[in-house]
Amino acid sequence: MNDINKKYTLLNKSDVNANQGVNQGKRTFIGGLVGASGLAVAPGVMLYQTAAAKPLEQAVSSAVRWGMLVNVNQCAEDCDDCVTACNDEHGLWPKEGSTTDSQWIRKLTVKDPSTGNAKSLPMMCQHCENPPCVDVCPTGASFKREDGIVLVNMHTCIGCRYCMMACPYKARSFVHETLENQLPDSPRGKGCVESCNMCVNKIDAGDNTTACAEACSKTGHEAITFGDLNDPESDISTQLKAHGGNQIRADLGLNTGVRYQGL
Amino acid sequence: MDTLRYGALDARSPKYWALLIGLGLIAMIGVLSxxxxxxxxxxxxxxxxxxxxGMPHVFAVFLIVAASGALNVASISSVFGKTEYKPLGRLSALLAIALLAGGLAVxxxxxxxxxxxxxxxxxxxxxxxxxxNILLYTGFFGIVGFYMWCMMDHGMQKFSKYAGLFAFIWRLILTTGTGSIFGFLVARSAYDTAMLAPMFIMMSFAIGLAFYIIVMLASYQWSERPVGDLIVNRMRNLLGIFIAAVMYFVAVYHVTNLYATEHHAVEKFLLVDGGIFTQLFWYVQILLGGIVPLALIYAPQTRNCRRALLAACGLVLIGGMAHxxxxxxxxxxxxxxxxxxxxxxxxxxDGEVSAYTPSIWEILLGFGGVAITLLLVTVGVAILDFLPESLADNIVSYKK
Incomplete structure (x- = not known):
């Protein structure tokens, strides 16, 4: 505020010899401007202080790389509990048949036309190590956390949808409507792009699982394993070591964090 | 009276204000949409x-591509030394800036x-x-603005050639960037090809020139200033070459795709059973936007007809939009x-062909962008000396 006062005083001094009537008008105008900019800036400063007062308890580290392993052979065709759990966790609830509602995870049926063999599997953001969505995002709103989770910064996403054009997995959705009843743990934004955030809220809270993996376990299918790909002792790493796992569109060289067995 | 003289358009007539208000209303409706x-x-x-x-992006890309193409008219004089085009340079730069502004607005x-x-x-x-692209677009405004200054201020004219060359190189990079927005998308079968960048450059040549010819002939008709056949026929022939070149790139794009089995499905979709897209390709892009304008330009019956040239330009724009x-x-x-x-x-x-019906709001926004472009040109030619008072043959062929 001192700087602003100083500036205000300087402006007044420079005007001493000028016409008094005009000066008064100028003073009122400049004073109004300074006041208005003060009013505009102050809430931001206050918010910043409030936010800075609550640092995350634990810093995100690249020592871990969170990932998921889907065992397609254990994924039941008629089960979509993972989808329901995701929708409940993040407050999505897409209407059936809607072309504009967000779907962070969906059940995909993959059929080989030559044999007729069909499989059902969950499809979501594959949390690539080299994500095309992050590459193309003009503002850097699409970003990858140190622990491998690909996220959208809802404060800097301008809603250009270039990431949706670039994603090979059709994993992203654009928020087409005004949102109601948002969940505090999963903030979303009209006019922004969003996708599976690997339940970053749960991971940061130390739950060490995702809503979809949790729901899949509850049904007894145990088709989704969540864990640290960097830890050779983790369940996901031992399963991958023992039975292998495929990346979808491995030809693109994206090194996905979500792997599939039984494809 | 062989001297080239520029003069602003008379902005006092009621029809000028009617045009201005009309364009302003369309632009405002676009912004409100x-x-x-x-x-x-x-x-x-x-x-x-x-x-x-969807539709806003079609309009935006169309206008942005046209912007870099409209600048070619100036480049032909400054960079390639064709003096006949010199009188057209100022309008070329103004139109380029106006088209880019309209496209970016959308x-x-x-x-x-x-x-x-x-x-x-x-x-x-x-x-x-x-x-x-954001940097390329903002740079384009600055560079073309400087180029315009060089063309319009006698004291700066010595820099005109260099500014023109720089602007020409910049516009080539800019259109490469616009084409690469799609060319870099490896995930989608119809994109993921380096062909898109040169194809966009060639599209910009044709669309930009067609836009330029329409604006120029309309301005001269409007202001009752003379335009000789010499410059009109030069531009007519050039447009014909550009249309043929676009068709060549389209052919190479599809043929190279057809060579790779993995792209057969998308090619079948675009060329054979893609419904509206297939129809747009054959009937609007190729027939109306390519073959008919070529015929109008080169057929002996219409070769010297300005209406036929205007029709050809209009069809090039429609075909370009379809493309x-x-x-x-x-x-x-x-x-x-x-x-x-x-x-x-x-x-x-997943796995389904997606349907798309543009809403009225998108279309109004798109036309709003076109109106912003024309509004800028209309205001520009009335406040500064962009247009030569005459483009008669003796002025155009006059060598300084």
Missing amino acids: AHHMEVEGHVISGMNNQIVW LVLDLGRPDRLIVAMTTYNFKSIFAW IYIIIVGGQAFPIEIFPGMEISSSFF
Whole structure:
């Protein structure tokens, strides 16, 4: 505020010899401007202080790389509990048949036309190590956390949808409507792009699982394993070591964090 | 009276004001449509999570591509030394800036968060071709503005050739960038090819020149200033070459795709059974936008007819719009191949050809962008000396 006062005083001094009537008008105008900019800036400063007062308890580290392993052979065709759990966790609830509602995870049926063999599997953001969505995002709103989770910064996403054009997995959705009843743990934004955030809220809270993996376990299918790909002792790493796992569109060289067995 | 003299258009006539108000209203309706889409959300547009870029993007890319092409008229004189084109240079630069402004206005107003434009202007991810384009577009305004200054201020004319050369190189890079927005998308079958960048450059040549010819002839007709056959026929022939060159690139794009088996499905979609996209390709892009204008330009019966030339230019613009519509919307309508060679289905419309019906709001926004372009040109030619008082043959062929 001192700087602003100083500036205000300087402006007044420079005007001493000028016409008094005009000066008064100028003073009122400049004073109004300074006041208005003060009013505009102050809430931001206050918010910043409030936010800075609550640092995350634990810093995100690249020592871990969170990932998921889907065992397609254990994924039941008629089960979509993972989808329901995701929708409940993040407050999505897409209407059936809607072309504009967000779907962070969906059940995909993959059929080989030559044999007729069909499989059902969950499809979501594959949390690539080299994500095309992050590459193309003009503002850097699409970003990858140190622990491998690909996220959208809802404060800097301008809603250009270039990431949706670039994603090979059709994993992203654009928020087409005004949102109601948002969940505090999963903030979303009209006019922004969003996708599976690997339940970053749960991971940061130390739950060490995702809503979809949790729901899949509850049904007894145990088709989704969540864990640290960097830890050779983790369940996901031992399963991958023992039975292998495929990346979808491995030809693109994206090194996905979500792997599939039984494809 | 062989001297080249420039003069602003008379802005006092009622028909000038009628034009200005008409364009202003269309531009305002466009902006209000964008505002309506922002308030209600993009749910009121025809776009969805399958077709994420729609009509606004077709208009925006069309205008941006036309912008770099419109500048060619000036480059032909400054860079390639064809003095006949010199009198046309100033309008060329003005039209280029106006087209880019119109295109960018549409692009920005369609953003999910247009209020965050300042974020796009200040926060860059330099790996993104989109971010490069933001710099290329703002640079284009500055460079073409300087080039315009060089052409219009006698004291600066010594720099005109260099400014023109720099602007020409910049515009080539800019259109390469616009084409690469699609060319860099490896995930979608219709894109993912380096062919798109040179094809966009050639499209810009044809669309930009067609736009220029229409604006120029309309301005001269409007202001009752003379235009000789010499310059008109030069531009007519040039347009013919550009149309043929675009068709060559289209042919190479499809033939190279057809060579690779993995692209057969998308080619079959675009060329044979893609419904509206196939029809647009053959009837509008190729026939109306390519073959008919070529016939109008080169057929002996219409070779010297200005109306035929104007018709050819109009058809080139319509064909160009269809071409960009097929690239942008058609490229998205064809399903993403998450599992190549497999049939996939889901509640998110995987494996299905996506339908798209543009809403009135998108179309109004698009025309708003065109109106912004024409508004800038209309105001520009009335306040500064952009247009020569005569383009009669003796003025055009006069060598200084």
